[in-house]
Amino acid sequence: MDSEKGILLHVPSEEEEHRAFDIFDRLIQKAGTGKHRLTLTVAGINGTAIAEFTYLLTGDVMAGSLNRASRFCELLAVAVSGKHHSGLVLRTQDETERVCGWRFQEGDPLPLNRAEVFDAYCHNPLTGEVVAPEPGIEHADAPVIHI
Numbered sequence: 001m002d003s004e005k006g007i008l009l010h011v012p013s014e015e016e017e018h019r020a021f022d023i024f025d026r027l028i029q030k031a032g033t034g035k036h037r038l039t040l041t042v043a044g045i046n047g048t049a050i051a052e053f054t055y056l057l058t059g060d061v062m063a064g065s066l067n068r069a070s071r072f073c074e075l076l077a078v079a080v081s082g083k084h085h086s087g088l089v090l091r092t093q094d095e096t097e098r099v100c101g102w103r104f105q106e107g108d109p110l111p112l113n114r115a116e117v118f119d120a121y122c123h124n125p126l127t128g129e130v131v132a133p134e135p136g137i138e139h140a141d142a143p144v145i146h147i
Contacts, residue, residue, distance in 0.1 A: 012077035082107030100142035111142035
């Protein structure tokens with residue numbers, strides 16, 4: 001999947017691809033109106049693959065790159081396979097800026113509560129040191145998106 005970087009990832013099955021699209025659809029519905037950025041990280045062999053998808057949702061209309069949505073869903077299918085450690089973050093900008101997230105357990109995206117999101121964002125993963133939170137960011141409970 002990310003062969004130009006030498007990252008080795010599981011090749012998802014057709015069932016995993018369908019499940020990823022279902023989860024993506026639920027995620028879009030649960031995010032609601034606003035400007036959103038999804039960031040998915042999947043730990044592979046020799047590195048971590050990252051996919052981002054930025055979109056604007058107003059009512060029933062979504063504006064975003066179809067190519068980036070497709071790339072995001074491809075990596076999401078790898079995450080739902082359960083073969084790699086994976087995490088998903090949603091940043092939303094409307095009246096305020098909110099961030100929420102999920103960790104994958106056996107391919108199932110489990111929502112993080114606001115304290116877990118805060119903890120993830122405010123600790124350096126390499127050193128374990130506390131990092132000051134970004135000003136103006138609200139850490140929020142993630143909605144349930146698994147099937």
